[in-house]
Amino acid sequence: MKGPLFYAKILLFGEYGIIKDSKGLAIPYNSYQGALKKTEELTEEAKISNKNLTKFYTYLKELETSLVTFRLEEFKADIEDRMYFDSSIPMGYGVGSSGALVASIYDKYADDKITVLENLTRDKLLKLKQIFSLMESFFHGQSSGLDPLNSYLSIPILINSKNDLEARGIPAQQEGKGAVFLLDSEIIGETEPMINIFMNKMKNEGFRKMLNEDFAKHTDACIDDFLRGNVKSLFGNVKQLSKVVLDNFKPMIPQKFHNVWQKGIESNDYYLKLCGSGGGGYILGFTKDFEKTKTILKNYKLELVYRF
Incomplete structure (x- = not known):
C-alpha cells in the first residue's frame, strides 16, 4: 500500500494574524511531501510514526464533533498492519509536516469527504478548515486548520478572514532576478x-x-x-x-x-x-x-x- 502524496505548504503572509482574523495567503510547496505507507518491517523512524498514528487514532476516537466521521476500525487495523507516514517534510520547520499527515488521514478514512474535484464553494472550504482545525489541534494544542487544507487541496488559499476563504490562482513565476x-x-x-x-x-x-x-x-x-x-x-x-x-x-x-x-x-x-x-x-x-x-x-x- 502507498497512499497519495500530500505536499508541504508555505504561509507567505499572515502568520499569527490569521489567528486573530486578518488576511493570509498560503501556497503549496512541492519540494517536500508525505504519504501513508505500509511495510513488512518498520525502521526505527517508521516505528515512531506508527506509534504517533496510534496516539492520533485515540484522539480521533474521542473527538466529539458532528462535522465528520471516520472509519476508525479500518484506521486501527492499518496501524496494526505496520502503516506509517513516510515524509520528507522537516518537522518543526513551519512548512506543514503535521498538516500533510492530517490531510492524508482525512483523505483515506473520512466518510463523505469533500474532494478536490468538487466545486469548492466557500462553505465547503470553511467546513474543511473547521474539520482540519479539530484534527490538527492534536499536534499543536490550537490550529487554524489552514496547513492541512492547503496540503489537501494543493492549491493557493487566500484567507480574507476566519469565515471567508477562497481558492486562488497566483501570478506565474518569472525568470527574473527576484x-x-x-x-x-x-x-x-x-x-x-x-x-x-x-x-x-x-x-x-x-x-x-x-x-x-x-x-x-x-x-x-x-x-x-x-x-x-x-x-x-x-x-x-x-x-x-x-x-x-x-x-x-x-x-x-x-x-x-x-x-x-x-x-x-x-x-x-x-x-x-x-x-x-x-x-x-x-x-x-x-x-x-x-x-x-x-x-x-x-x-x-x-x-x-x-x-x-
Missing part, C-alpha cells in the same frame, strides 16, 4: 510554545493595537501586491512588515538571526519574515537579486520558493 526563498535556521521550532507567547502578548493593549493596525495593514498590502504582480510595491510593503515583525515578535525569531534580519532591512538587499510560528525552522526571505543574496548569506542554507 525571489522568495527559505533560510534554514537549523533549529527545530515548536509551534505550541510560540502560540502561547503570542497569546500572552495579546493581553497587552499596545500589542493588540500594533497587530490590528500596523501588522494587518502591511500584511494585507503584501498580499494584494503579490496577487496583482506589483513587485515594486510588494518589496516596499515587505520591508515595512519585516520591521514590524523584528520590533514586535523578537521571541519568535532565533537570537542569532536578529542581526541578519536587521542587516537586510538596512541594506535593502533582502527582507526576512516569519515562516509559520517561528522559534526556529525556516525563515522566509524576499529579495530583488537572489544571486547577490546567496553570496551575502553564503553561511546559511537557502532554498528557492518562487521567482519574480
Whole structure:
C-alpha cells in the first residue's frame, strides 16, 4: 500500500494574524511531501510514526464533533498492519509536516469527504478548515486548520478572514532576478510554545493595537501586491512588515538571526519574515537579486520558493 502524496505548504503572509482574523495567503510547496505507507518491517523512524498514528487514532476516537466521521476500525487495523507516514517534510520547520499527515488521514478514512474535484464553494472550504482545525489541534494544542487544507487541496488559499476563504490562482513565476526563498535556521521550532507567547502578548493593549493596525495593514498590502504582480510595491510593503515583525515578535525569531534580519532591512538587499510560528525552522526571505543574496548569506542554507 502507498497512499497519495500530500505536499508541504508555505504561509507567505499572515502568520499569527490569521489567528486573530486578518488576511493570509498560503501556497503549496512541492519540494517536500508525505504519504501513508505500509511495510513488512518498520525502521526505527517508521516505528515512531506508527506509534504517533496510534496516539492520533485515540484522539480521533474521542473527538466529539458532528462535522465528520471516520472509519476508525479500518484506521486501527492499518496501524496494526505496520502503516506509517513516510515524509520528507522537516518537522518543526513551519512548512506543514503535521498538516500533510492530517490531510492524508482525512483523505483515506473520512466518510463523505469533500474532494478536490468538487466545486469548492466557500462553505465547503470553511467546513474543511473547521474539520482540519479539530484534527490538527492534536499536534499543536490550537490550529487554524489552514496547513492541512492547503496540503489537501494543493492549491493557493487566500484567507480574507476566519469565515471567508477562497481558492486562488497566483501570478506565474518569472525568470527574473527576484525571489522568495527559505533560510534554514537549523533549529527545530515548536509551534505550541510560540502560540502561547503570542497569546500572552495579546493581553497587552499596545500589542493588540500594533497587530490590528500596523501588522494587518502591511500584511494585507503584501498580499494584494503579490496577487496583482506589483513587485515594486510588494518589496516596499515587505520591508515595512519585516520591521514590524523584528520590533514586535523578537521571541519568535532565533537570537542569532536578529542581526541578519536587521542587516537586510538596512541594506535593502533582502527582507526576512516569519515562516509559520517561528522559534526556529525556516525563515522566509524576499529579495530583488537572489544571486547577490546567496553570496551575502553564503553561511546559511537557502532554498528557492518562487521567482519574480
